[in-house]
Amino acid sequence: MNTLPVNWLTEGLLDFEYKKYLLLAYLQAAKSEFGKQRLYPIFSDLIMHYRNLQQVKEHKRLVYESFPQRISRADFEKLELVYEKIVQDDETMEQIEEIIQYATPLFSQALGEGKELYEFVERHxxxxxxxxxxxxxxxxxxxxxxxxxxxxxxxxxxxxxxxxxxxxxxxxxxxxxxxxxxxxxxxxxxxxxxxxxxxxxxxxxxxxxxxxxxxxxxxxxxxxxxxxxxxxxxxxxxx
Known part of the structure; x- marks a missing residue:
């Protein structure tokens, strides 16, 4: 099954069209699983990704912890590496906000389908x-x-x-x-x-x-x- 990395929002290429491609492929795979009445592990996975989106939306500063770092200066005398974040605040957050706004209703819809399947199985x-x-x-x-x-x-x-x-x-x-x-x-x-x-x-x-x-x-x-x-x-x- 097509899976979505935990840090899909921030890892790799930070581009709206690329993230949209990853997301739609993942949600299509989830829809296919639900169509076969297979609820797990995809339903738990969807819940995890949706909660992560909500956390990022509410605490955008935490997003920085997901980004890669590169060495900007090496202090060999103190044997200390100083890291500089690759991304800058305004441009990065604008990209992330666009992706979140697009992804949130799609995740909500997929979770609704999963909930319907769960309740259907539970009733029977x-x-x-x-x-x-x-x-x-x-x-x-x-x-x-x-x-x-x-x-x-x-x-x-x-x-x-x-x-x-x-x-x-x-x-x-x-x-x-x-x-x-x-x-x-x-x-x-x-x-x-x-x-x-x-x-x-x-x-x-x-x-x-x-x-x-x-x-x-x-x-x-x-x-x-x-x-x-x-x-x-x-x-x-x-x-």
């Missing part, structure tokens, strides 16, 4: 507990049923809680354990019992089932959204 994904759910929900198993419902992807999950003075954040890590071909005999409940027998480190695991109602790419969309949906589901259980 159902999460429910498998068997009796214990009091401890931050570790256990996630069963992911891909459409049309013939296979179950089995993951071990662990939710980590981060706190600061103002907020509490939850992150989730998953590890793929196996892919199970389901049958009338191989139910989700039977699969949970089998895991308990085979993996005694979790004698009473929280186990949740995420079912996709449409054919959705697993790694690029279904699994990332299922993980986020599971965190929300577990958070509500703990409330």
């Amino acid at each position: 994904l159902e999460i429910s507990p498998v068997g009796i759910t214990p009091m401890y929900h931050n570790e256990g198993y996630l069963f992911l049923d891909t459409y049309p419902g013939k296979e179950t992807q089995v993951y071990a999950y662990h939710i980590t809680v981060f706190e600061n003075t103002y907020e509490k954040y939850r992150g989730i890590n998953t590890r793929h354990l196996q892919t199970v071909r389901r049958s009338l005999a191989q139910t989700h409940e039977h699969l949970k019992v089998q895991l308990i027998r085979e993996r005694q480190e979790l004698p009473n695991p929280a186990t949740f089932l995420a079912v996709a109602k449409l054919p959705i790419p697993v790694e690029q969309s279904l699994l990332p959204i299922a993980k986020r949906s599971l965190v929300k589901y577990v958070t509500q259980l703990a409330a």
Whole structure:
């Protein structure tokens, strides 16, 4: 996939037409990914670039840190190099402002398309507990049923809680354990019992089932959204 460097705004040739070419090629690639229902990693990448643009717009002086430097004088007696910025304020900032003004609405539009795809996948994904759910929900198993419902992807999950003075954040890590071909005999409940027998480190695991109602790419969309949906589901259980 066509990617965009983190410092695309300031690195390389500082020319509006050149930056426009880079940006449009990148956004076209993002649109192509969304058309295939592939949300990640492009959606996270878009969010990062949009936030960077906003930061540069609000604090233009920080842009200088992204520009290359060249040696203007070498002080060999003190073994010290003195650097001079290649760019000058007025001309550089005028170029950057023009690029930002052009890029911002395009990024906003692309993010809107990504958000629509995220919500579409989320609406067609159902999460429910498998068997009796214990009091401890931050570790256990996630069963992911891909459409049309013939296979179950089995993951071990662990939710980590981060706190600061103002907020509490939850992150989730998953590890793929196996892919199970389901049958009338191989139910989700039977699969949970089998895991308990085979993996005694979790004698009473929280186990949740995420079912996709449409054919959705697993790694690029279904699994990332299922993980986020599971965190929300577990958070509500703990409330």
